[in-house]
Amino acid sequence: MPALNSYYLVKGGEWPEAIEAAFGDRMTVGAINVAPDSPEEARVIALCETADILGAVTKVEYLYSTGDELQDDLWYYLQTEPVREIPDPLTSFFDMTTACGGADRFRCNVGAQQIGTFAFSQPEPYDIEHIHAFGELFFVSDRCKRLIEAAGFTGCRFLSPGENSVRADSHNLVQMIIDTEVSSLPEVGEVRITRRCPKCATVYQFVPDIRSGSSPYFKAGDLATSDFQIYRAVRSSNEGDLSLAFQVPLVSGRVLKHLLGSGISGLSTYSDEPLIPFRTVPVR
Numbered sequence: 030m031p032a033l034n035s036y037y038l039v040k041g042g043e044w045p046e047a048i049e050a051a052f053g054d055r056m057t058v059g060a061i062n063v064a065p066d067s068p069e070e071a072r073v074i075a076l077c078e079t080a081d082i083l084g085a086v087t088k089v090e091y092l093y094s095t096g097d098e099l100q101d102d103l104w105y106y107l108q109t110e111p112v113r114e115i116p117d118p119l120t121s122f123f124d125m126t127t128a129c130g131g132a133d134r135f136r137c138n139v140g141a142q143q144i145g146t147f148a149f150s151q152p153e154p155y156d157i158e159h160i161h162a163f164g165e166l167f168f169v170s171d172r173c174k175r176l177i178e179a180a181g182f183t184g185c186r187f188l189s190p191g192e193n194s195v196r197a198d199s200h201n202l203v204q205m206i207i208d209t210e211v212s213s214l215p216e217v218g219e220v221r222i223t224r225r226c227p228k229c230a231t232v233y234q235f236v237p238d239i240r241s242g243s244s245p246y247f248k249a250g251d252l253a254t255s256d257f258q259i260y261r262a263v264r265s266s267n268e269g270d271l272s273l274a275f276q277v278p279l280v281s282g283r284v285l286k287h288l289l290g291s292g293i294s295g296l297s298t299y300s301d302e303p304l305i306p307f308r309t310v311p312v313r
């Protein structure tokens with residue numbers, strides 16, 4: 030069964046200095062990562078009491094897997110190693126005329142259209158990798174592609190380097206396009222938007238509101254049935270539906286198990302501190 034972990038948020042996002050000093054090495058974007066019912070959690074609570082901010086603090090719990098006990102019927106966040114060596118993706122592979130130019134010195138680029146197949150300037154070290162340009166773009170080795178196709182996994186298709194390739198030195202990487210979206214948007218409760226494009230209002234970063242303290246979760250039936258799926262927006266209770274500047278890829282437990290068991294390299298851990306190999310997509 031997946032294990033439970035948790036993190037703490039504070040209203041406004043700024044922790045008092047004493048807590049920052051004590052738990053700075055466990056913080057990710059203002060969230061303090063501590064295991065439930067651990068001595069560290071007791072220490073967080075004690076320091077919050079001392080600073081008289083306990084009423085402004087929220088705990089968020091989530092499930093994760095070590096990878097040894099992945100469940101076929103659960104979905105996980107897909108985390109992969111980043112691609113390192115590619116020619117400039119902005120000018121080489123995208124038409125920027127359809128992209129949002131942003132405003133107030135905020136560079137946005139949402140809406141850029143991919144016009145060419147990717148090429149890489151260095152041999153890839155992994156079987157599955159991604160770049161962050163305009164959402165998550167995924168690349169897999171021929172071997173990984175064959176494994177996915179032979180197993181009949183659904184929700185993705187592949188784009189081979191071909192006649193419109195910008196560079197001729199493409200090797201055996203193919204682009205994996207996850208073309209299935211979730212059936213219904215995940216809920217996030219109340220949120221505080223911390224970064225959004227001033228021109229097109231696309232959301233670049235948000236944090237759960239202190240009162241609801243929820244990471245995105247689905248209700249039964251909101252996930253699609255395919256093995257790969259993505260979401261590009263979330264449903265908040267105070268700001269409505271929020272269009273995101275990135276897509277969030279999800280993968281079924283049976284895919285993860287199959288790829289890990291086949292020795293596919295490039296699947297990375299969800300987080301290093303604390304060590305969370307695979308985070309479960311919450312369904313309530």
Ligand SMILES: [Zn+2]
Binds near residue numbers: 231
């Ligand atoms: Zn924009």
